[in-house]
Amino acid sequence: MAMKTVMADQTSTVQRVELADAHCHLDLFEGNDIAMEALGYGVNIIVTNGVDTMSNIKTLSISDGRHVFPALGIDPQHAVSMMDDEVEFNLNMIRSNSDRIVAIGEVGLDYVISESPAQLTRQHKIFEKMIDIALELGKPLSIHSRSAIGDVLDILEEKGVKSAHLHFFEGDEEHAARINELGYMVSVPPQKSAKRSRALKIIDLSSIMAESDSPAAGSSPKSVEESIRIIADIKGMGYDEAAALTTANTKRFFKIGGTIGIRKI
Numbered sequence: 001m002a003m004k005t006v007m008a009d010q011t012s013t014v015q016r017v018e019l020a021d022a023h024c025h026l027d028l029f030e031g032n033d034i035a036m037e038a039l040g041y042g043v044n045i046i047v048t049n050g051v052d053t054m055s056n057i058k059t060l061s062i063s064d065g066r067h068v069f070p071a072l073g074i075d076p077q078h079a080v081s082m083m084d085d086e087v088e089f090n091l092n093m094i095r096s097n098s099d100r101i102v103a104i105g106e107v108g109l110d111y112v113i114s115e116s117p118a119q120l121t122r123q124h125k126i127f128e129k130m131i132d133i134a135l136e137l138g139k140p141l142s143i144h145s146r147s148a149i150g151d152v153l154d155i156l157e158e159k160g161v162k163s164a165h166l167h168f169f170e171g172d173e174e175h176a177a178r179i180n181e182l183g184y185m186v187s188v189p190p191q192k193s194a195k196r197s198r199a200l201k202i203i204d205l206s207s208i209m210a211e212s213d214s215p216a217a218g219s220s221p222k223s224v225e226e227s228i229r230i231i232a233d234i235k236g237m238g239y240d241e242a243a244a245l246t247t248a249n250t251k252r253f254f255k256i257g258g259t260i261g262i263r264k265i
């Protein structure tokens with residue numbers, strides 16, 4: 001890294017590794033400036049997730065397929081109150097945009113927000129529908145699993161899902177071992193947690209991505225820099241190495257092709 005800096009100084013250019021944000025919600029920001037700003041910081045790949053009807057529509061409209069890539073879904077929070085015809089509307093939106101979307105997300109289960117059995121049943125029903133459409137369209141899943149990761153992994157395994165991403169990973173070492181076995185991915189938010197650090201030590205290097213989860217966790221996609229620092233620390237890597245690894249993993253998982261290139265400033 002020191003070598004690189006010296007060489008960069010000699011040629012008066014600074015080379016930055018491109019960064020990838022594997023999970024955020026750009027539709028929740030005002031205007032399009034946030035994606036432009038992220039690009040300015042070298043965040044060349046942003047996967048932005050819809051969570052309900054309006055959010056899915058906005059997600060499609062702000063994605064350009066060059067730097068901002070859309071995932072569409074119904075998340076557990078919105079699943080509990082969504083009527084069947086609106087669910088169908090969203091499934092049709094997903095089908096008719098299947099060539100544009102890189103994943104089905106955000107979908108999943110959240111055992112913190114729901115206590116009533118009826119709400120939990122609804123969450124499970126919608127999650128299964130989201131898995132079914134991912135399998136139908138051959139798309140990966142981006143999954144929310146707050147306090148529900150064991151059940152999420154059981155369901156994914158039962159349904160034979162091969163391509164899944166546990167976003168805001170908060171499992172323990174046992175979950176981490178299962179994720180390695182199943183060949184799934186995790187992404188790391190810009191927040192430190194001792195439990196996550198222990199579990200991440202076990203996760204294969206090829207299965208780790210960085211996310212901002214902005215604006216919920218990080219303030220913008222640029223917050224992946226902090227996520228990458230956390231990953232670098234846990235895995236004993238340099239920052240640039242962790243950045244290159246997480247970007248390569250994100251491109252491979254979401255089938256985002258081509259090299260967008262190393263930005264020179």
Ligand SMILES: [Zn+2]
Binds near residue numbers: 025
């Ligand atoms: Zn999210």
